[in-house]
Amino acid sequence: MRTLYHHWLYPGARLARLVLGEKGLEADLRVVTPWIRDDSFLALNPAGEVPVLVEEDGATLAGTLAVAEYLDEAYPDPPLLGADPVARAEVRRLVAWFDGRFGQEVTDPLAGQKLALRLLGNGTPDSRSLRAGRANIHMHLQYIAWLTEATRWLAGNRLTLADLIAGAHLSLVDYAGDVPWDEHPAAKEWYMLLKCRPCFRSLLADSEPGLRPVPHYADLDF
Amino acid sequence: MRTLYHHWLYPGARLARLVLGEKGLEADLRVVTPWIRDDSFLALNPAGEVPVLVEEDGATLAGTLAVAEYLDEAYPDPPLLGADPVARAEVRRLVAWFDGRFGQEVTDPLAGQKLALRLLGNGTPDSRSLRAGRANIHMHLQYIAWLTEATRWLAGNRLTLADLIAGAHLSLVDYAGDVPWDEHPAAKEWYMLLKCRPCFRSLLADSEPGLRPVPHYADLDF
Numbered sequence: 001m002r003t004l005y006h007h008w009l010y011p012g013a014r015l016a017r018l019v020l021g022e023k024g025l026e027a028d029l030r031v032v033t034p035w036i037r038d039d040s041f042l043a044l045n046p047a048g049e050v051p052v053l054v055e056e057d058g059a060t061l062a063g064t065l066a067v068a069e070y071l072d073e074a075y076p077d078p079p080l081l082g083a084d085p086v087a088r089a090e091v092r093r094l095v096a097w098f099d100g101r102f103g104q105e106v107t108d109p110l111a112g113q114k115l116a117l118r119l120l121g122n123g124t125p126d127s128r129s130l131r132a133g134r135a136n137i138h139m140h141l142q143y144i145a146w147l148t149e150a151t152r153w154l155a156g157n158r159l160t161l162a163d164l165i166a167g168a169h170l171s172l173v174d175y176a177g178d179v180p181w182d183e184h185p186a187a188k189e190w191y192m193l194l195k196c197r198p199c200f201r202s203l204l205a206d207s208e209p210g211l212r213p214v215p216h217y218a219d220l221d222f
Numbered sequence: 223m224r225t226l227y228h229h230w231l232y233p234g235a236r237l238a239r240l241v242l243g244e245k246g247l248e249a250d251l252r253v254v255t256p257w258i259r260d261d262s263f264l265a266l267n268p269a270g271e272v273p274v275l276v277e278e279d280g281a282t283l284a285g286t287l288a289v290a291e292y293l294d295e296a297y298p299d300p301p302l303l304g305a306d307p308v309a310r311a312e313v314r315r316l317v318a319w320f321d322g323r324f325g326q327e328v329t330d331p332l333a334g335q336k337l338a339l340r341l342l343g344n345g346t347p348d349s350r351s352l353r354a355g356r357a358n359i360h361m362h363l364q365y366i367a368w369l370t371e372a373t374r375w376l377a378g379n380r381l382t383l384a385d386l387i388a389g390a391h392l393s394l395v396d397y398a399g400d401v402p403w404d405e406h407p408a409a410k411e412w413y414m415l416l417k418c419r420p421c422f423r424s425l426l427a428d429s430e431p432g433l434r435p436v437p438h439y440a441d442l443d444f
Contacts, residue, residue, distance in 0.1 A: 046365070047319060059308045065287070066314035073307040085295040086281045092288035097269060143268070 003028045005041065005052040008206040009116055010034070011099065011107060012064030014168035015161070016051035019068050021199025022164070023075045027053070029202075035120055064099060068161055080161045091155045094147075094162035102140050102169050109133030111172040118211055134178060141179075145186035152193070159197075167194045171203050177214035181222065188222075196220055225250045227263065227274040230428040231338055232256070233321065233329060234286025236390035237383070238273035241290050243421025244386070245297045249275070257342055286321060290383055302383045313377045316369075316384035324362050324391050331355030333394040340433055356400060363401075367408035374415070381419075389416045393425050399436035403444065410444075418442055 004020065004027040006013035020027050032041050034049050045052045045062035053061045053070070061070045072080045082088040110133035113125035144166065147154045154162040170191060173179050181188040194200060204218040216222040226242065226249040228235035242249050254263050256271050267274045267284035275283045275292070283292045294302045304310040332355035335347035366388065369376045376384040392413060395401050403410040416422060426440040438444040 045315075047315075047323060061308070061311040061315070063311075063315045063318045065318060066311040069314060070307050070311040073310065085292050086283070088295065089283040089288040089292040092291060093267075093269075093283070093285045096285045096287060101269060 001026065001028050002056055003030055003054045005030050005032045005044065005054075006050045007031055007034060008203075008208065009111070009119065009172070010050050011103060011165065011168040011172060012049075012067075013051040014171065014203055015064060015099075015165050016053065016067045016071070017202050018164040018168060018199045019071045019080060019161070021202060022078065022080060022159070022197070023071060025071070025075060064165075065095070068165075072161070078159075080159070080164070082155065082160065087155070091160045091162050094154055094160075095165050097143075098162065098166040098169055102166070105136040106133050106140060107169045107172055110137070110178045111176050114176040114178070115172070115208075115211060119208065133173075134180075137173070137179065138183070141184035141187040144190055145184060148186060148190045154190075159194075163190075163194055164199075167191070167200070168203075171195075171200075171217075175206065175213040175217050177217075192220070192222075195222075223248065223250050224278055225252055225276045227252050227254045227266065227276075228272045229253055229256060230425075230430065231333070231341065231394070232272050233325060233387065233390045233394060234289075235272040236393065236425055237286060237321075237387050238275065238289045238293070239424050240386040240390060240421045241293045241302065241383070243424060244300065244302060244381070244419070245293060247293070247297060286387075287317070290387075294383070300381075302381070302386070304377065304382065309377070313382045313384050316376055316382075317387050319365075320384065320388040320391055324388070327358040328355050328362060329391045329394055331358070332400045333398050336398040336400070337394070337430075337433060341430065355395075356402075359395070359401065360405070363406035363409040366412055367406060370408060370412045376412075381416075385412075385416055386421075389413070389422070390425075393417075393422075393439075397428065397435040397439050399439075414442070414444075417444075 004016055006016060006029060008014065032038065032050055042048050044054065044060055047062065049063070051064065051067045053067045061067050081091050109129035113129045117123055117125055144154065151157050153159050154166060170179060195204070207213060226238055228238060228251060230236065254260065254272055264270050266276065266282055269284065271285070273286065273289045275289045283289050303313050331351035335351045339345055339347055366376065373379050375381050376388060392401060417426070429435060
């Protein structure tokens with residue numbers, strides 16, 4: 001059995017779980033706490049970050065994109081990048097948008113402040129960060145609405161890594177109760193489709209003791 | 223003729239120039255200044271960032287990894303990722319290391335403070351950032367030495383995107399005169415090999431008026 005080293009707070013590790021789910025691949029999930037130094041884990045990934053995937057033959061893959069693209073290459077059914085180089089470039093552009101820009105502008109200031117700080121016992125959330133994240137999220141939800149205006153998914157009519165990484169980030173922000181779904185019905189509709197997929201079940205079961213998600217977090221009809 | 227929108231200060235755009243060079247592909251290079259809003263450029267890339275590549279048929283690719291991986295897929299000779307999914311995952315792990323971690327720990331605090339701030343007329347460098355960058359770079363140069371102990375390049379005996387993104391970042395830090403080459407002979411040897419490649423010529427010709435590189439920047443024997 002392959003092993004995925006992960007932590008629910010890390011969007012890249014959430015993406016790895018979603019990709020495994022979409023491909024119907026099983027994995028032994030092991031939780032690591034990347035903020036606590038662990039030499040045996042550093043031997044697997046010198047960056048000390050999740051996700052890390054170890055295949056049954058010992059092959060070790062580390063990092064958000066390295067793991068996701070590896071899984072898509074090694075287990076091509078269903079394909080989660082595009083059909084040709086130009087389509088794949090568009091998926092990768094969107095992946096960079098959501099994992100980079102959305103991460104910095106929304107996930108870090110909201111989930112980072114409300115969840116990570118509390119989990120690490122590292123102080124109270126900074127109100128300026130929260131205000132910034134809550135202002136920034138509107139533009140991103142509008143962008144999701146714009147991208148899905150004529151298509152079912154962010155990069156066309158097939159689900160791709162772009163949807164999954166956006167869902168990995170948004171589900172964390174939603175866990176903290178900071179997504180203004182009611183003001184963004186088109187983005188909500190896209191997220192409902194995503195949330196209903198079997199691959200999402202594992203994420204919706206996340207519930208850290210002492211830091212529970214908002215009540216609608218796991219509701220498919222929210 | 224294809225067009226590459228770039229700026230010499232952006233590591234991802236430097237990578238695009240290196241990949242084009244390795245593949246022997248010509249491109250019309252157009253300089254954009256991503257820190258000044260330009261609606262015609264935003265239409266090409268809503269993120270407003272370089273690199274953006276526009277092919278002769280109008281296909282538009284945007285973002286560091288999207289452009290680099292597109293070029294490798296569309297023009298596979300020579301290949302710049304590995305031969306199989308596991309090898310490619312290792313290249314992508316290293317690309318994330320250098321574009322992510324090296325970027326944050328070294329390029330941003332050094333080149334960002336010394337070059338970008340001056341170019342934008344945005345104040346004087348912060349001495350704490352400079353100290354942090356100068357302390358951090360040693361670990362990264364040691365990592366390059368460790369990776370190349372038994373192989374010619376960072377991910378094996380073939381040049382890959384890992385070497386090119388590391389070179390894209392290091393050449394910027396070197397432009398500012400902040401690489402302690404004399405203390406890291408093995409990393410220096412790897413960089414000399416890279417610097418001698420024809421693809422590097424375009425980068426070594428970079429010289430911003432009023433913000434010249436250190437004298438050894440373009441020397442192949444430094």
